[in-house]
Amino acid sequence: MQQSLSFKNFFATKARRTRRFSLSLCDFVVKIFVLGLLLTVVSGCNLPMQKSPAFVAPSEYEQAVPERLPTLEATETPTETPLESESDASSEQPGVTPEAVVMATPIPTDTPLPTIDHPDGPLLYYSQAGDTLEALAVRFGVRIDEIESTVPLPESGFINPNQLLIIPQRFTNTTSSAHLLPDSEFVYTLSAIDFSTVRYVNEAGGYLRNAHDYLSTSGESTGGEVVQQIALDNSINPRLLLALLEYQSGWVYGQPATLADEEYPLGKIAFNQKGLADQLKWAVNQLSIGYYGWREGRLSEITFTDGVTAHLAPDLNAGTAALQYYFAQIYDSPTWLAALDSKIGIPALYEQMFGSPWSRAQVVEPIFPPDIEQPELDLPFIENRTWSYTGGPHGAWERDGSWAAIDFAPATSVSGCVPSDAWVTAVGDGVVTRAERGIVVLDLDGDGFEQTGWVIIYLHIATEGRTGAKRMVNAGDLLGHPSCEGGHATGTHVHIARKYNGEWIAADGPIPFVLSGWAAHSAGEPYKGTLTREQDTITANQYGSGVSVIMREK
Numbered sequence: 001m002q003q004s005l006s007f008k009n010f011f012a013t014k015a016r017r018t019r020r021f022s023l024s025l026c027d028f029v030v031k032i033f034v035l036g037l038l039l040t041v042v043s044g045c046n047l048p049m050q051k052s053p054a055f056v057a058p059s060e061y062e063q064a065v066p067e068r069l070p071t072l073e074a075t076e077t078p079t080e081t082p083l084e085s086e087s088d089a090s091s092e093q094p095g096v097t098p099e100a101v102v103m104a105t106p107i108p109t110d111t112p113l114p115t116i117d118h119p120d121g122p123l124l125y126y127s128q129a130g131d132t133l134e135a136l137a138v139r140f141g142v143r144i145d146e147i148e149s150t151v152p153l154p155e156s157g158f159i160n161p162n163q164l165l166i167i168p169q170r171f172t173n174t175t176s177s178a179h180l181l182p183d184s185e186f187v188y189t190l191s192a193i194d195f196s197t198v199r200y201v202n203e204a205g206g207y208l209r210n211a212h213d214y215l216s217t218s219g220e221s222t223g224g225e226v227v228q229q230i231a232l233d234n235s236i237n238p239r240l241l242l243a244l245l246e247y248q249s250g251w252v253y254g255q256p257a258t259l260a261d262e263e264y265p266l267g268k269i270a271f272n273q274k275g276l277a278d279q280l281k282w283a284v285n286q287l288s289i290g291y292y293g294w295r296e297g298r299l300s301e302i303t304f305t306d307g308v309t310a311h312l313a314p315d316l317n318a319g320t321a322a323l324q325y326y327f328a329q330i331y332d333s334p335t336w337l338a339a340l341d342s343k344i345g346i347p348a349l350y351e352q353m354f355g356s357p358w359s360r361a362q363v364v365e366p367i368f369p370p371d372i373e374q375p376e377l378d379l380p381f382i383e384n385r386t387w388s389y390t391g392g393p394h395g396a397w398e399r400d401g402s403w404a405a406i407d408f409a410p411a412t413s414v415s416g417c418v419p420s421d422a423w424v425t426a427v428g429d430g431v432v433t434r435a436e437r438g439i440v441v442l443d444l445d446g447d448g449f450e451q452t453g454w455v456i457i458y459l460h461i462a463t464e465g466r467t468g469a470k471r472m473v474n475a476g477d478l479l480g481h482p483s484c485e486g487g488h489a490t491g492t493h494v495h496i497a498r499k500y501n502g503e504w505i506a507a508d509g510p511i512p513f514v515l516s517g518w519a520a521h522s523a524g525e526p527y528k529g530t531l532t533r534e535q536d537t538i539t540a541n542q543y544g545s546g547v548s549v550i551m552r553e554k
Contacts, residue, residue, distance in 0.1 A: 129366030135297030177313035182361035186319035198224035288401025290325025306332035388544035392529025393507035402504035409493035417484035438486015
């Protein structure tokens with residue numbers, strides 16, 4: 001693969017101009033020389049060899065894909081904003097089209113962050129759906145008070161999309177800022193409601209069609225069923241998981257070429273992560289770290305398997321940041337560049353398999369509309385019963401990812417996983433869309449789809465006494481008993497999290513998780529935090545001590 005070694009940083013979003021700059025020739029030569037020395041050193045380490053990607057070129061897949069989604073006429077490509085002027089746009093300019101992406105060469109970042117502004121002046125950045133001042137400050141390496149705009153900015157909450165911001169330019173060498181995957185193609189959104197994972201896998205006719213694996217919550221399952229279940233539970237688009245399986249091991253349309261491809265189809269070589277289900281669970285965890293770490297302001301750089309570290313371009317969208325982070329966990333920097341190349345990498349394969357993701361995104365995005373607010377919700381248990389706040393904000397499903405969930409446990413004199421006669425209740429009016437495997441899903445907008453509007457996920461609901469699916473409920477109605485069913489747990493409790501349009505919503509984020517007036521706050525570590533209401537504070541404690549006691553009043 002030929003890659004430009006010039007250090008280019010460009011910022012491309014819908015309908016906006018950006019600056020383009022390059023280092024002086026002297027600086028360029030010095031940077032290349034230093035990088036060459038670094039790569040020479042790390043290449044001598046005993047690192048596992050990476051195989052060539054199963055996907056070679058888009059043209060080879062045109063004969064393999066039996067059917068496509070209807071081709072939609074694209075009116076705009078997110079990365080086709082001219083960098084200099086309308087008349088200068090050409091296929092040789094990075095950012096003009098996805099096919100013209102030039103990936104910036106990753107460079108080490110073991111020096112302090114720069115505090116001197118770039119000589120080209122500040123950046124003109126147009127906000128994306130889901131942006132917050134706190135997260136932008138982390139991404140751009142600036143203070144919140146250094147971010148300016150021609151209109152007032154919210155001190156908390158989401159910034160309205162497409163709002164012009166003026167931000168000091170501190171980073172000159174980052175990963176490419178080309179947007180490779182829309183957020184709505186990462187998250188299990190409206191665009192994937194009618195997509196049948198099992199049917200697609202069966203029609204593709206590859207190794208995945210006849211594969212089976214065991215899911216602890218539903219037993220022996222086919223390959224397509226495993227992908228679908230893990231995608232739904234984690235709210236990650238099943239198209240993305242299928243594309244990764246095909247790119248990394250050829251499972252969807254072909255056969256694994258090696259034993260490693262067969263046992264570790266997503267490239268994580270570890271004894272305790274062998275097989276389709278465990279590989280997918282590892283993959284969705286890494287993808288979620290990238291997506292929600294970027295969204296929530298906890299992630300700003302990545303480290304490849306060869307030890308090279310790179311700053312993420314500050315104007316990426318969350319879906320692209322997730323891909324950049326994910327591939328850095330399994331590839332060295334040159335292979336990482338190939339994986340993200342728009343002509344021979346995952347973006348090209350994704351479009352060959354499923355059609356244009358950007359066309360679908362135009363229909364369903366933005367995921368977060370302006371001025372979004374959480375509806376009024378109640379605590380998830382019966383009035384005047386004693387419970388404990390046992391877990392502050394932590395992972396919504398897999399261990400990492402969005403800190404969207406909080407935990408409550410009923411008062412008991414016995415610790416551990418014991419039966420409970422306490423009741424978990426509906427936090428608001430809605431329809432139960434799923435009731436299975438320790439899970440109850442409450443759709444607050446009542447349309448019956450988890451991919452639209454506000455949705456509440458309850459986990460660890462006991463089978464005995466659990467409500468049924470497709471049932472309308474009102475706030476306070478009984479849903480079931482807390483337990484340890486449906487996942488790892490050390491004691492009887494209920495785990496509760498929110499989604500909006502398929503995306504997990506951080507409990508202590510732009511839209512605070514508020515139940516009966518109690519707002520959740522993080523203490524900076526998973527499971528630690530508080531609930532506050534006016535002057536009162538309750539502290540999360542897994543052992544149910546006095547500081548964690550909470551009661552829902554009438």
